[in-house]
Amino acid sequence: xxxxxxxxxxxxxxxxxxxxxxxxxxxxxxxxxxxxxxxxxxxxxxxxxxxxxxxxxxxxxxxxxxxxxxxxxxxxxxxxxxxxxxxxxxxxxxxxxxxxxxxxxxxxxxxxxxxxxxxxxxxxxxxxxxxxxxxxxxxxxxxxxxxxxxxxxxxxxxxxxxxxxxxxxxxxxxxxxxxxxxxxxxxxxxxxxxxxxxxxxxxxxxxxxxxxxxxxxxxxxxxxxxxxxxxxxxxxxxxxxxxxxxxxxxxxxxxxxxxxxxxxxxxxxxxxxxxxxxxxxxxxxxxxxxxxxxxxxxxxxxxxxxxxxxxxxxxxxxxxxxxxxxxxxxxxxxxxxxxxxxxxxxxxxxxxxxxxxxxxxxxxxxxxxxxxxxxxxxxxxxxxxxxxxxxxxxxxxxxxxxxxxxxxxxxxxxxxxxx
Numbered sequence: 001x002x003x004x005x006x007x008x009x010x011x012x013x014x015x016x017x018x019x020x021x022x023x024x025x026x027x028x029x030x031x032x033x034x035x036x037x038x039x040x041x042x043x044x045x046x047x048x049x050x051x052x053x054x055x056x057x058x059x060x061x062x063x064x065x066x067x068x069x070x071x072x073x074x075x076x077x078x079x080x081x082x083x084x085x086x087x088x089x090x091x092x093x094x095x096x097x098x099x100x101x102x103x104x105x106x107x108x109x110x111x112x113x114x115x116x117x118x119x120x121x122x123x124x125x126x127x128x129x130x131x132x133x134x135x136x137x138x139x140x141x142x143x144x145x146x147x148x149x150x151x152x153x154x155x156x157x158x159x160x161x162x163x164x165x166x167x168x169x170x171x172x173x174x175x176x177x178x179x180x181x182x183x184x185x186x187x188x189x190x191x192x193x194x195x196x197x198x199x200x201x202x203x204x205x206x207x208x209x210x211x212x213x214x215x216x217x218x219x220x221x222x223x224x225x226x227x228x229x230x231x232x233x234x235x236x237x238x239x240x241x242x243x244x245x246x247x248x249x250x251x252x253x254x255x256x257x258x259x260x261x262x263x264x265x266x267x268x269x270x271x272x273x274x275x276x277x278x279x280x281x282x283x284x285x286x287x288x289x290x291x292x293x294x295x296x297x298x299x300x301x302x303x304x305x306x307x308x309x310x311x312x313x314x315x316x317x318x319x320x321x322x323x324x325x326x327x328x329x330x331x332x333x334x335x336x337x338x339x340x341x342x343x344x345x346x347x348x349x350x351x352x353x354x355x356x357x358x359x360x361x362x363x364x365x366x367x368x369x370x371x372x373x374x375x376x377x378x379x380x381x382x383x384x385x386x387x388x389x390x391x392x393x394x395x396x397x398x399x400x401x402x403x404x405x406x407x408x409x410x411x412x413x414x415x416x417x418x419x
Contacts, residue, residue, distance in 0.1 A: 005115060005169070006153040007134060019045065024191050032183060034141035036109060041137060043108040043187050051285040052190065055292035059107060060100050062317070063324040063355070070351040083351040086339075089128055092121070094335060098131045102331060103324055105136050106175050107292060110185035113139050113150055113159055114171040114331070116338035129339050131171065131331070141182050148172060168341070171334040173327055189291045216240060219263040221251065233262055294320055318359055325357035 019027070019042060031039035047053045070090070072083040086093070098114070105112035113134040121128045138151040139159075148160040150170070159170040166172055174181035218237050224230045229249060236246045250261045289295075294317070332353035340347040391398040 005117075005157070007115070007132065008138065008151060008153050019191075028188060028191055031109075031185070031187065034143050034182065036136050036139055036141075036182070038137075039185075039187055040109065040135065040139075042191060043136070043185075046108075046187070046190055049288065051288040052292070055289045056104060056107070059292055059320065059324075060103055062321050063103055063328065064096055064100060066321070066325055067356040069354050069356070071354060072351050073348060076349075079349050079351070082345070082349050086351055089124075092128060092130055093339075094131045094332065098133050099328060099331075101133045102131075102173060103327065105133070106173060106324075106327060108185055108187050108190075109136050110176065110182040111139075111148075111172070111174040112136075112331075113148070113173075115150075116169045116171060116335060116342070118342055127342070129335070129342055131335055143179075146179050148178070166334070169338050171331055171338075173331050173334075186291045190288055215266070217265045219260075219265065221260040221262065230262075237264060293317065318357075322357040325355035328355050329353055 024042075027038045027042050030037070047056065070083050070087050072079040102112040102114060113136070115132045115134055116129050117132045118127045118129045120126070134150050140149050140151075140156075141147075142149055146162045147158050149156045150159045157167060159167045160172045160174075160178060161167070164178055175184040216237055218234050220230045220233065233247070233249070240246075246264075248262045248264065329352075336350040336353075337347060339345075340350055388398055
């Protein structure tokens with residue numbers, strides 16, 4: 001395994017601070033053609049949205065909290081010893097941060113690439129491998145040859161060739177097919193919604209700033225605008241919100257020398273414009289959550305049918321949780337491939353990494369089934385002497401083992417029927 005491959009400094013990759021509609025279209029075209037340089041930046045930029053970052057947190061936090069276990073492939077001393085050795089080093093070999101970022105890359109961009117890097121650990125006095133997530137801006141898909149490549153300090157290298165074979169020391173985790181996995185990335189759907197939400201929020205703020213407090217129209221008699229009295233009046237109006245009293249001079253309105261009085265009028269625009277902007281913001285936020293979490297039922301208001309929506313949302317989330325757990329297991333398996341190559345060990349002796357994503361309901365059902373089986377077995381064992389005595393009286397031979405094996409499924413069926 002080549003241990004000299006280095007990841008270039010990320011400071012050399014383009015960064016984004018804002019995206020226009022024209023830029024968004026260009027970025028998505030590049031991504032769909034296999035160039036992830038700017039789409040990776042867009043994925044990071046979109047996390048400025050509370051809806052995107054919140055949905056990602058909800059999606060990834062569940063996977064990070066799953067029960068984890070390393071299971072030895074067999075009961076031999078070598079296999080169990082290797083499992084214990086891997087377990088002691090696991091936090092350094094595949095830390096939670098690497099797990100999280102690789103799952104995020106799968107969600108946002110359709111795939112995740114990592115390098116198995118070996119480094120000397122002075123505390124253990126040995127070389128220990130670890131998973132180094134390769135930044136997606138340094139990855140591309142070559143549509144001409146149907147292969148995935150990563151940019152290193154030494155140049156571009158193939159990490160998954162046209163035959164689907166991984167490069168030595170690389171980890172490749174794709175959401176879909178090798179040729180179309182990058183089209184499964186959420187960024188293709190999130191880009192438009194993210195930019196739309198940004199524009200909606202911007203316009204809503206502008207609308208509120210310009211129209212939220214209404215417009216105060218100062219009425220000043222003709223020829224009085226430049227007088228000290230008129231200036232004092234307009235200055236008082238400009239401080240509306242801090243002063244509670246404004247003097248509005250009045251002039252006689254009868255006779256030949258009648259002149260107009262000072263006055264004011266308030267103009268409040270209709271609120272339909274603000275409602276439209278807020279509705280657009282809400283729609284875009286719903287689209288963001290829908291693409292990352294697979295549903296948006298649990299984020300809606302609770303007026304009616306809240307339990308049903310929560311049940312549907314939990315079912316969808318469970319499916320995604322199981323998929324993420326399977327992805328982590330696949331990555332760990334590739335890690336053990338490289339680890340075995342690094343230490344020249346037999347691959348079959350390495351343990352299996354399992355993230356348990358079984359729902360609590362399944363565990364409770366299994367516990368009830370085991371309890372019922374134990375009760376049934378105890379009942380048969382208690383009645384066995386009487387059954388044997390009856391068989392001997394009838395001059396029959398009783399096969400005890402067969403009796404237990406045939407009676408057990410009957411109790412299981414009865415227990416399932418009761419459930």
